[in-house]
Amino acid sequence: MxxxxxxxxxxxYFNTKGGMLHAVDDISFTLDAGKTLGVVGESGCGKxxxxxxxxxxxxxxxxxxxxxxxxxxxxxxxxLMKLREDMQIIFQDPYSSLDPRQSVKETIMEPxxxxxxxxxxxxxxxxxxLMDTVGLAARxxxxxxxxxxxxxRQRIGIARALALxxxxxxxxxxxxxxxxxxxxxxxxxxLDLQESLGIAYMFVTHDLSVVKYISNDxxxxxxxxxxxKASSDELFANPIHPYTQALLSxxxxxxxxxxxxxxxxxxxxxxxxxxxxxCRFRPRCIYATEECEQPQVLTEPLPNHFVACCKCSELxxxxxxxx
Amino acid sequence: xxxxxxxxxxLVVEYHTDDAHIYAVNGVSLNVKKGxxxxxxxxxxxxxxxxxxxxxxxxxxxxxxxxxxxIMFDGADxxxxxxxxxxxxRGNKIAMIFQDPMTALNxxxxxxFQIEExxxxxxxxxxxxxxxxxxxxxxxxxxxxxxYKEYPHQFSGGMKQRVVIAMALACKPxxxxxxxxxxxLDVTIQAQVLEMMNDLKTKLNTSVxxxxxxxxxxxxxxxxxxxxxxxxxxxxxxxEDIFDxxxxxxxxxxxxxxxxxxxxxxxxxxxxxxxxxxxxxxxGCRFSDRCPEATEKCCKQPPPDVEVSPGHIVKCWLxxxxx
Numbered sequence: 001m002x003x004x005x006x007x008x009x010x011x012x013y014f015n016t017k018g019g020m021l022h023a024v025d026d027i028s029f030t031l032d033a034g035k036t037l038g039v040v041g042e043s044g045c046g047k048x049x050x051x052x053x054x055x056x057x058x059x060x061x062x063x064x065x066x067x068x069x070x071x072x073x074x075x076x077x078x079x080l081m082k083l084r085e086d087m088q089i090i091f092q093d094p095y096s097s098l099d100p101r102q103s104v105k106e107t108i109m110e111p112x113x114x115x116x117x118x119x120x121x122x123x124x125x126x127x128x129x130l131m132d133t134v135g136l137a138a139r140x141x142x143x144x145x146x147x148x149x150x151x152x153r154q155r156i157g158i159a160r161a162l163a164l165x166x167x168x169x170x171x172x173x174x175x176x177x178x179x180x181x182x183x184x185x186x187x188x189x190x191l192d193l194q195e196s197l198g199i200a201y202m203f204v205t206h207d208l209s210v211v212k213y214i215s216n217d218x219x220x221x222x223x224x225x226x227x228x229k230a231s232s233d234e235l236f237a238n239p240i241h242p243y244t245q246a247l248l249s250x251x252x253x254x255x256x257x258x259x260x261x262x263x264x265x266x267x268x269x270x271x272x273x274x275x276x277x278x279c280r281f282r283p284r285c286i287y288a289t290e291e292c293e294q295p296q297v298l299t300e301p302l303p304n305h306f307v308a309c310c311k312c313s314e315l316x317x318x319x320x321x322x323x
Numbered sequence: 324x325x326x327x328x329x330x331x332x333x334l335v336v337e338y339h340t341d342d343a344h345i346y347a348v349n350g351v352s353l354n355v356k357k358g359x360x361x362x363x364x365x366x367x368x369x370x371x372x373x374x375x376x377x378x379x380x381x382x383x384x385x386x387x388x389x390x391x392x393x394i395m396f397d398g399a400d401x402x403x404x405x406x407x408x409x410x411x412x413r414g415n416k417i418a419m420i421f422q423d424p425m426t427a428l429n430x431x432x433x434x435x436f437q438i439e440e441x442x443x444x445x446x447x448x449x450x451x452x453x454x455x456x457x458x459x460x461x462x463x464x465x466x467x468x469x470x471y472k473e474y475p476h477q478f479s480g481g482m483k484q485r486v487v488i489a490m491a492l493a494c495k496p497x498x499x500x501x502x503x504x505x506x507x508l509d510v511t512i513q514a515q516v517l518e519m520m521n522d523l524k525t526k527l528n529t530s531v532x533x534x535x536x537x538x539x540x541x542x543x544x545x546x547x548x549x550x551x552x553x554x555x556x557x558x559x560x561x562x563e564d565i566f567d568x569x570x571x572x573x574x575x576x577x578x579x580x581x582x583x584x585x586x587x588x589x590x591x592x593x594x595x596x597x598x599x600x601x602x603x604x605x606x607g608c609r610f611s612d613r614c615p616e617a618t619e620k621c622c623k624q625p626p627p628d629v630e631v632s633p634g635h636i637v638k639c640w641l642x643x644x645x646x
Binding site: 042181191208214256264269 | 366367479481482509510511512513514515517518536537538539540541542543562563566567576577578579580581582583584590591592593594597598
């Protein structure tokens with residue numbers, strides 16, 4: 001059986017005044033039904049663009065997207081309409097992603113009405129069921145977004161994404177605008193829904209503790225490229241790429257006895273416009289040598305653990321020797 | 324006490340709007356010792372920023388109204404000073420770093436000039452001397468002095484926040500109010516900025532009030548911690564007290580809501596319900612409607628401040644035993 005989603009060498013470039021902006025540059029991965037792929041990286045690394053390109057909210061520059069084995073890279077209008085039933089998105093900002101003039105019920109019903117398979121009364125019934133599924137009390141059905149708090153608004157966004165019974169949802173930083181206590185409620189809801197409905201998530205976030213918690217596999221992106229991919233536990237136990245190591249060590253741990261040494265990176269992200277060939281992390285990397293000016297290839301130094309770094313076997317050996 | 328830089332007593336701040344009275348800060352008392360970093364932790368709308376802005380008296384009034392309380396700083400009550408005397412304190416003895424470095428800088432002045440301006444405003448020195456000191460400050464936060472004549476848009480987010488910090492520290496303040504200084508930054512940049520703030524604090528022996536919602540940042544930075552909920556300090560103690568001997572049910576709930584990197588549990592334990600509506604003044608504990616341990620008494624009478632161990636104070640009926 002083919003995987004639910006397969007992305008091959010996906011590229012998305014934007015033409016800007018300064019030149020070609022390589023937002024997503026040659027990304028490949030597969031995602032099975034009911035699983036979660038976490039995508040992490042800093043702002044501007046292309047993680048949101050990746051999610052939107054897969055959903056065809058942006059056009060593909062080159063590469064291939066397969067959904068249940070079908071090629072959906074360049075869908076026709078009708079196909080795209082059908083595709084929306086299977087693929088949905090939950091947006092980062094529950095404040096701007098809802099129509100302020102629509103009530104909760106209208107917002108959730110809208111995708112059902114557009115799809116046109118149910119009568120209005122049936123749609124309303126379905127909307128009420130969905131509100132119940134995401135934990136929104138029925139008394140809010142006629143409320144408007146401005147009357148609700150961030151957590152409840154995000155629940156509306158989730159109900160809307162669920163309306164058509166998708167198999168795959170891109171969660172684009174769904175909890176970063178929320179407070180921790182509310183964030184935990186929403187994460188639990190997403191986990192419950194995955195368990196009961198078998199939805200696959202692509203979970204895009206910059207919050208590494210959240211991503212560890214929710215994902216089966218994690219992909220680390222840097223300036224449009226994938227630098228490392230492994231299962232969630234493996235990546236946190238055994239980060240190989242120098243960027244991943246620095247990223248993980250930079251997470252502030254809520255424990256005063258944690259005295260692990262932080263790797264402080266020098267400098268900041270460079271521009272993704274007309275990037276030079278070779279490793280894009282090179283200017284900030286402490287291990288960088290001339291070798292790194294060659295384009296990096298993805299290798300598999302450990303089973304199911306992929307790294308794009310020419311130094312990775314050296315780094316692995318160093319670690320074995322120090323342990 | 325002579326070693327306290329700042330003493331806040333029973334601060335009450337309300338916002339009066341046409342529709343309602345919002346009880347933002349409800350009787351907060353807090354001491355800040357010399358050279359200490361104290362964390363004010365809490366969720367959105369808990370009143371953290373209002374406390375900081377009250378200290379500098381920069382709340383917009385109306386709608387804000389400081390109803391009662393005293394703030395002793397450097398031998399004077401800030402509440403009783405004239406506007407002119409306050410101007411001498413703002414940016415000189417007490418400085419503030421705002422959350423968003425993108426909007427805290429003036430886009431049409433060079434960054435060097437903005438630092439120099441603060442120095443010249445508070446010190447009677449020549450322009451040349453002020454420029455020299457501004458250059459020194461830039462170097463101190465890790466920006467080459469050659470970039471003195473550049474404008475804010477030429478800097479990245481992390482660099483802008485460094486400029487803001489340089490501005491705040493230019494007059495070597497006794498107290499620094501840092502309102503979510505790294506929330507808008509990426510995690511690797513956050514690590515850089517936090518490390519730098521720690522270095523500078525030790526160098527200048529400045530006291531810091533660090534406002535944040537991130538318990539990870541608190542663990543890395545703070546000597547003592549005040550947990551704020553619905554405009555009250557519900558728990559206060561050293562970092563060890565808060566992290567190792569967590570007492571207040573709200574603080575316990577906050578810690579349980581965090582996705583941890585070192586657990587294998589598949590469910591978070593969020594605090595149920597939502598933050599108290601700030602237009603309501605409940606008769607009992609403000610956390611009682613969300614508290615898993617709440618008793619009838621909690622809902623009826625305001626809880627006392629209980630000193631569970633020396634210096635560790637909890638506002639709760641259920642801790643300490645005395646009825």
